Amino acid sequence: xxxxxxxxxxxxxxxxxxxxxxxxxxxxxxxxxxxxxxxxxxxxxxxxxxxxxxxxxxxxxxxxxxxxxxxxxxxxxxxxxxxxxxxxxxxxxxxxxxxxxxx
Numbered sequence: 001x002x003x004x005x006x007x008x009x010x011x012x013x014x015x016x017x018x019x020x021x022x023x024x025x026x027x028x029x030x031x032x033x034x035x036x037x038x039x040x041x042x043x044x045x046x047x048x049x050x051x052x053x054x055x056x057x058x059x060x061x062x063x064x065x066x067x068x069x070x071x072x073x074x075x076x077x078x079x080x081x082x083x084x085x086x087x088x089x090x091x092x093x094x095x096x097x098x099x100x101x102x103x
Contacts, residue, residue, distance in 0.1 A: 001038075001039050001043050001061075001063050002035065002039040002064065004061050004063075004065055004068075005035070005064040005065075005067050005068050008064065008068035009068055009072065010024075012068070012072060012073075034082055035067075038067070038086070042086050043060065043086070043089055044056075049093060050093050055093075055096050055097075055101070055103075058096065058101075058102055059092045059096065062089070063088060063089035066084075066085050066088045066089070
């Protein structure tokens with residue numbers, strides 16, 4: 001999850017704004033705040049995360065991309081990107097568990 005978010009953020013700032021150093025400083029500053037809480041506590045929470053490692057990787061990739069989209073591109077439309085990311089990850093997990101995908 002965190003690596004996907006970091007990679008998307010780095011590529012976006014490198015291609016769009018041409019400021020990779022700013023991206024690195026923003027990621028390091030924010031990692032110890034809400035992103036650390038989201039990445040280390042909320043996303044891997046056992047009740048709502050997938051059981052199988054393959055499913056965890058897929059949901060982590062999708063949730064990282066969703067956080068990037070909500071916090072950079074869709075920032076005008078999403079009031080709270082972290083809560084929206086948790087809800088999105090829970091929806092991905094529900095869909096994967098219902099359809100029994102990636103087993």
